[in-house]
Amino acid sequence: MNKDKFIEQLKSMGAEVDDLLDKILPPGDARPEELHRAMRYSVFAGGKRLRPFLVLQGAFVGGLHYRQALPLAAGAELIHVSSLVHDDLPCMDDDDLRRGKPTNHKVFGEAMALLCGDALIMLGFDAAAANAEIEGVKAIRALAALRELHCGVGYAGMLSGQAIDISFTASTATPETLDYIHRHKTGSFITYALRAGAVLSGLAGEDLDALTGYGNDMGLAFQITDDILDIVGDPVLLGKSIGSDQRQDKATYPSLYGLDQAKRRVADLAESGHAHLERFGTQADSLHALLDYIVERDR
């Protein structure tokens, strides 16, 4: 699959997820309006819908039609957005801008942004549970998929990486700590989004292991590329200012190993990721293309 066709697919699947998110989210003119507007504001602030895409592709590789995993995919995105809203709060990263727009608490206030993030987490799990109502999806598999999602985002996943991240800076972090942060903060959600979709479709055993291997490689490549872009990226393309990791003395792969070594690591991860997908043949075309896209992206 070439890059243009891949981007087209990413966009069209993202649009379907957006349609469902619009149906799932409470209307902005229903009480309590401020909370509902805050939820919609951040959900529709223009994300790439990467995690939903992974859920859908995981389900597809396992034999479902991708549309049968849409509620689970929407759930993953809601939880992702919640983490952005809470991350931007003054007690965390204290960011004023996100994707070129004022952050949630800058518009709605800190207390509302806090509640908004909570509401998005909860609605995310509710959406995952609602996937059981799709024809051809077994209730027991929807439950298993929801629990995979929790592995990716909860105390053993994303939140674990964030918790370690706030305790260390570049000057105090060891390479091992940095690796832990990378694997958990972004990587584990990426891997488990894929696994959640796959488990929804009934994928198991060595197939699930291979998909997990791909997810781990891709997630780490994604994170290191993010850190590289924070140094050499174009603020206009990125929609945010660069250099924030350095200003906050954050531990990142480039800050610890240098830019060249970081780029080489990304190339190695890409090679390993593609190899994991071989067993799935053409069913994994989109995941191959996604890995190329992640590695080559400039935004």
Next chain:
Amino acid sequence: MNKDKFIEQLKSMGAEVDDLLDKILPPGDARPEELHRAMRYSVFAGGKRLRPFLVLQGAFVGGLHYRQALPLAAGAELIHVSSLVHDDLPCMDDDDLRRGKPTNHKVFGEAMALLCGDALIMLGFDAAAANAEIEGVKAIRALAALRELHCGVGYAGMLSGQAIDISFTASTATPETLDYIHRHKTGSFITYALRAGAVLSGLAGEDLDALTGYGNDMGLAFQITDDILDIVGDPVLLGKSIGSDQRQDKATYPSLYGLDQAKRRVADLAESGHAHLERFGTQADSLHALLDYIVERDR
């Protein structure tokens, strides 16, 4: 059921919930230690385990053994504790003490308290999903119960009440707004904890409606009693200072209608609540006793 026997049952069921919570929560000596300790700190800070009790009683009224609903009950408590941790944050109520102990962010810092609350919400929904693994519980009912829980706590439930609450004070709130806050902030979680347990057991139709009616009456009686105790309660028994509603100019039932009228309303609600339970006979003995306890409590 007399008061002593009821309190004994409340305590012993609470102890079983605590045992499960101890198993579900990640160990405090596993990485990231701070996050895990923060989670355990607030979960084991000495709550009454009212919401888990309601889940268990809802399941019992519907014909399950109460132990078959323990994971769902633990999930409800985790979500409840998350709301306390987030409520106490400086951008919300800015409380230093909770149940006589320093609040979560006073011990672990604001950022960690924020992540801790998020982790507890997520683990709460995961525990609800895990209830499907209990023998004799259908997967489809575990999913339905999880979604009931979401109705009680999400954007249409508890969070909705909190969102309205932060926008109004006693001087700006109308009686209708006050009623909205009461029904949602505490009441809806109480009602839906009961419903979640009942739905797990397969209860439906008029039986579920009656249980919902009881829950609504009991929840509102609980909240008004809380507000009364904030005025006339004993700080030692309560384990917290009183008068915080008045200091913050919070809209409460007593502040709007006076103390006598508030007490009369509690008595009316109790009568109505007992009436809703009649159809369940002796199966509802504990719920009758709970209502008496709520109304007469001094802490």
